[in-house]
Amino acid sequence: MVLFFILTLFGVTPSRAQDPWKNLEKRPSTLHLDKGLLTFNTPAFRLKLVKASQTVAGLQPNTEKDFDFTPSERLAQRSSDGMYHLGDINLRLKSAGDTAWTNYSTAASREDVTPLQVMQAGVLAAADLSPTLPANIPLKVQRYWQVVKGNLVLSFKLKNTSNQAVEIGALGMPMIFNNILQGEELEQAHARNVFYDPYIGRDAGYLQATRLSGKGPALLVLPYGKSPFEAYNPLLADPTPKGIDFEGFYEWMVHSKAYAENEWKKAEPWNKPTSVVVKPGQTVEYGVQFVLSPTIKGIEQKLVEQHRPVAVGIPGYVLPQGTDARLFLNYSKKVKTLTVEPAGALSITPTSAENKTLQAYSVKGLQWGRARLTITYTDGLSQTISYKVIKAERELVKDFGHFLTTEQWFNKPDTFHRNPSVITYDYEKKQQVTQDSRVWIAGLSDEGGAGSWLGAMMKQLVQPDKAELAKLQEFVNHTLFGNIQHADGPQKYGVKKSVFYYQPDSIPKGTYSDSLNWKTWAAWSHQAANDVGRSYNYPHVTAAHWVMYRLARNYTGLVTQGDWQFYLNSAYETTMAMVKQAPYYAQFGQMEGTIFYLLLMDLKAEGWSDRALSLETEMRKRAEHWHTLQYPFGSEMPWDSTGQEEVYTWSDYFGYTDKAEVTINAILGYMPTVPHWGYNGSARRYWDFLYGGKLSRIERQLHHYGSGMNAIPVLSEYRKHPADLYLLRVGYGGLMGAISNITQDGFGPAAFHAYPSTLKIDGLSGDYGPNFFGYAVNSATYITHDTNFGWLAFGGNLSSAKGIIQVDITTASASRVFIAPAGLWLTLDAGTFKTISYNPATGSITATLNAADDHTPKALLRIQQASVGRQYKLIQKTGMERGAYVIPLGSKLAKVELSR
Template sequence: MFLALALISGTSLYAQDPWKNLEKRPSTLNLDKGLLTFNTPAFRLKLVKASQTVAALEPNTEKDFDYTPAARLAQRSSNGMYHLGDINLRLKTEGDTAWAKYATAANRADVIPLETKQAGVLAAADLSPTLPANIPLNVQRYWQVVNGNLVLLFKLKNTGSHTVEIGALGLPMIFNNILQGEELEQAHAHNVFYDPYIGKDAGYLQVTRLSGKGPVLLVTPYGRSPFEAYNPLLTDHTPKGIDFEGFYEWMVHSKAYAETDWKKAEPWNKPTSVYIRPGQTAEYGVQFVLAASIKGIEQKLIEQRRPVAVGVPGYVLSQGTDAKLFLNYSKKVKSLQVEPDGALSVSPTTAENKNLQAYTVKGLQWGRARLTIIYTDGLYQTISYKVVKAEHDLVKDYGRFLTHQQWFNKPDTFHRNPSVITYDYEKKQQVTQDSRVWIAGLSDEGGAGSWLGAIMKQLVQPDKAEIAKLQEFVNHTLFGNIQHSEGPQKYGVKKSVFYYQPDSIPKGTYSDSLNWKTWAAWSHKDANDVGRSYNYPHVTAAHWVMYRLARNHNGLVTQQNWQFYLNNSYETAMAMVKQAPYYAQFGQMEGTIFYLLLMDLKAEGWGDKALPLETEMRKRADHWRTLQYPFGSEMPWDSTGQEEVYNWSAYFGYTDKAEVTINAILGYMPTVPHWGYNGSARRYWDFLYGGKLSRIERQLHHYGSGLNAIPVLSEYRSHPDDLYLLRVGYGGLMGSVANITQDGFGPAAFHSYPSTLKIDGLSGDYGPNFFGYAVNSATYITHHKNFGWLAFGGNLKKDSRAIKVDITTASAQRVFIAPAGLWLTLDAGTFKSISYNPANGKVVITLNIADEFTPKAYLHMQQAVKGGQYKLNGNFVLERGANVVPLGSKTVELTLIK
């Protein structure tokens, strides 16, 4: 979003340096007493001598890297600042009615060192001095090495005469995700992000570098210390903002929170507590191990004898599409539990690797679902699924909602009619005013999101009635108001159509209930600024979709011809580099549209326009090639420009930069057995700019998911043996539509805080997410040595002769057959099924029947990797590089042979 230097309050982030204020707080860690240093098989561990909390955690393989924010240790040495090795507790003594809170970070005092005669113990301490005197437990902490792994262990003993209930137990996970003051090169070299698998006994935390390279730190349970919940440490005084997401704690028990702070939310796992009788001791801990790489995480977990789950196509299940689940664990499954009852069907099946326990999973009931796997050794593993409607129905509902509930066509002072406008789902009403003017102003991501989504929906699933409305919007509101339609700025795109200018607008126009005294209430002049490049892809895409609909179908678009829209798309793209040159130097979210536009200009033979566009894009790519990490943006760090940087780097043959880009994406886009985090590219500030509940917070499946899936799946098609890429990319692809409601509302993102765990109330900036789905949705057919034949986006059946996949995606226009390296796409028409014979490579395509607007299919065949070239059996006319296939009242069968 635009206002990179803003806080929720509206003050400049740099008007007052919060770190300076932090340094004024009295230091209580007693750093002057020195550090304790230990060498373990994997790490160099440094502890603050006075507190025995972590001062540094460095991999032995490197000299200049630390997983923790050690460089800020002195700044973060006051009370209330958490460090690795702290513990949070909520306790209730027998007879009490309220939970009492205890935290070792709240009021520092030197801990009492314990003797370390036990083999493997590096340091140990009694934490009583740094806890309130009335705590009913004695808490001891041990740093030790067990079986070569570094372990953090807590022993909690009930020293009283009454039973104590531990209602919450949290272990702060403090790693170096503070980006404040770092240049991109520094951040990618020194900083990390971390993502949870909130999976009970099988849960873990993965700590990855921003570069995506180097060893990955894994935090796993030691003993029975389940990863039950993931809680933000909101009381930590480290300044949060666009350059720091905040710290979190690994929660072993969470019942006390579920009864208080989180009582309005539905938790990922059942909240638990434990009772400690007088004289009893409970032990909890985590261990720290290193995986050689991001793609090596699961293998390391297997080596550590941890359960590993792999879901195909992931953990967002569309109804009517089969999924599979593969479990790799030495113990057998004892039982399975599904909650809510009937939400999923889970039945045993087989895998090619007989050591795996495999299941077919089907989503039956819309909404969140939890699968609990209980192994014979008593270990509990939970997998969080989200069941959505069949993709065709989901997209249809989304289009209907946008063009009905969000269709704005009333007389309007700001000339926003007709349009698809932002919507407040909680109030069930359109948003015509917001003090963040772009929200109601049809531009910027937060205001353009809804109409962009409505237009991109037509690319996936054209609807005549919806297109009739959108033609009015594109030809009048968009081209006449969002874009400057006269003079040299004809194709410049405004920052907002809505603005705050009470001296020139009729009295009573602006609501008195809104705060208009913020930087976000742009004046007319500020709203008319055309210098923000990030607005241009939305408009380019709108004209491009109308071109595609007019060009490839009959009678869907009636007001203008395809040439008109293609030219407008081109002129808007070119206007970006002319009107907004500063931000245009960066990769753009939805920048894929410029590549798609270029391909169509070339296919149409419009060389006089293709050449200038390609020349301008090359200039940008040449600039990125000079940068070590070419992901600059209006933000200190961002996760959306990578999409376009990858596309142009790959197109112009800058493979080194394409590789750097993919590695960085994998660093912030995990695959874990949880629908909310699987393929969810990290975003944590855009609720400020496009959300209703406005706060810094890890956003689950914000538009980073849909956009980053584009380069990841493109990279997979170039490396079809790399299933990891497919899993990550498809997780992002399906994550982009996971939050659409049953009635079709598309929200900005899902709130990850355990106190909330629900979608945001505004449609906001969801449109770019759906853009990613619209241009990238596809079916993937592949084979894996352990899992066997797999389909992502289809239902697969195997017989003695061929693999057949019935297509279940909404567009049904793209299929990739990995063993053949064959990429099949349709500009018009839809796939019904694909058959592939592994023995001879024969491919049989079945196309669905014609409809009123689609008498012909336009089929492209691309060999994504080296191999035998396929030919279409039969005589077909080539048009714009596509095979023209007449459609009729019966399905059409096509055969491809090498």
């Protein structure tokens, strides 16, 4: 159904749905596979080359005989002109006096290359590529496969054979690895396929290819010689069909000036575009080397062993203004210069680390927007780190809520009864979206339409605002409970797929815009829109009711149109309706499925035992089903990155620790930590611009809602293993990525476009709401100590005096703190933290709470111990309410002391 939708969305008929792949076999094969392969054993790999082209036919780690990093099983299918293979090269050249760039590619019109007889030690194969390049190319291009210092190396020598200087304006090396999921079952995909992610960091850049299972070894592609990773370019000309089962291939670009002057001229590149001028007779050399890391978590250590610069940013590379950050550089050469662009965007101050071999800096974000830090070392190596400076978290969330309840507040007479609501918004047109041929976009349901009102509701959990809640109560009580949900009848709590629909025979003439294409599957009829069988819509509605319950229960005077019992029961009934009315999709993990766990905890705390038992029973059935599966991550997609959130939650809750571990490993397989705000903690997602975006295309989405969703299980796992700083870095990268794309005026977009021709946020609000859900329920301050980096704070400003560690809380909610050395998880149902003080010598903790406000006369503190044997208790006596300590608040700060 999904493949049908994507194809028909772009005008492809069902009968032609598989034609693109079948047509590959009809294209003339030009690789000449019949001439055989060349096979080589290197210290780390078994390398197979196509004899005729000397491009890669297989790249297997020596430790395994059945796994290949490249799509070798599709070699015959992908053997025609225009299809890239590892070992190809793309060039854009301009001779002196020319005004335009000329493209050259070894894959465009393939001919057999000329083998070279090379006696140099370590060379496995070499070739003159002239036969497979146009005759007019002014460079002689030779390619070498060799082993250098134990590493497999791919290198190119380019000699200017003309009598004029030649400028290389673009040089790209296609990185072709097996990320084609077409036809794969989940078990096969997790065993065979990889995803690869870039660190676009110039001389310090690298590419990592990791298996979907998250197991090692992981492949690292590193620069060889002077071959900086300047840009990461999608190979859009490759005819291998892209779709939900194939993201596409990319190339490592050493030079990109020719693209920056043309296709990319409207975008702001990650790095300064460069070119090189090759004089007559001169030879330049470029290349990459291939290295194996035993594990994903061991990638940085392997980089150190390979004498590559390693940067670690704490808490990451998304910098809220007013929050302190740290940067640690691990490289044998000293830093020569630090350059910030735009000037003044960041402040960089040298500091110290416990490991004296590290070069450490204090970093502050000063100017909103993207910022590039260029580090030049004494050996001339240049490293870039991409930061994103955002507003202080409290200000950002405040602006987000304001934008949603003003610019996106829809309260006009409406044929489809969508008023009042928070509706989808087009930021480029600066207008609300009341029509879209993907009807859910304007229909307040499915992720692409529910995203905005879900974000508005979750904002209230983080930062309640009475004026905003006055509007949102109208939405929940009238539009949500009555139109998005059925108001009565047997499907009372069922959730419709869309409130907007396309039914011209029953709607006044002129209602629908003639400028939209209504002849696609996405233009649901009234009957199709009313369908309640899509389970993915239910968590959004459950979350809205649950937020209203929490606000009505824990605060005074915020919720005035209903009591907490009504909202809690509505959340429960919606959840139970999901498993009853949407059983097929309910078998899968849901995005925001964490809400069902949070609801269960509140049902138990309230003593609603019968409802809690019923809910728990239904969730156990789902978890038991997942436990029978090797990789329980099925969904309506062939592969997905959102179901893992709920699969982890219930697997962990019901004691299926093996499946919880499988889930975490899989998440780490597609959620990297690299020194780049866009990719750090960015869970892989590449098709949802089709569903919820304005610029609809298959494309790696940076900080789509997978970031916020997957941060939930990763940070939960960290609290169980507080010594594993890698988990904290990945999880916090996803957490902050969830809010990284919110604009200065508060607009929350679907995601950020990764293509170098675009590099900007999408124009629609779309399905951003689930991303903010992840931030809202998961945002916290983490305090930890690392033997290399020392004391660290994620989500706070840390200081030390007389042996006491103090952290000023800077998160928007200021309601959750994890103290790793104590294994202590402190959360507030009401009230906010101001500071946390920790004495490592005695283990004593002092939490300072902010004073009361009009709606918060008391704080409700929960203490959860993550480590056995270090039980904490409050020193002062206080009452209990639903399992939480009651802390009376007054006009002054309140202090709470805990001791072991």
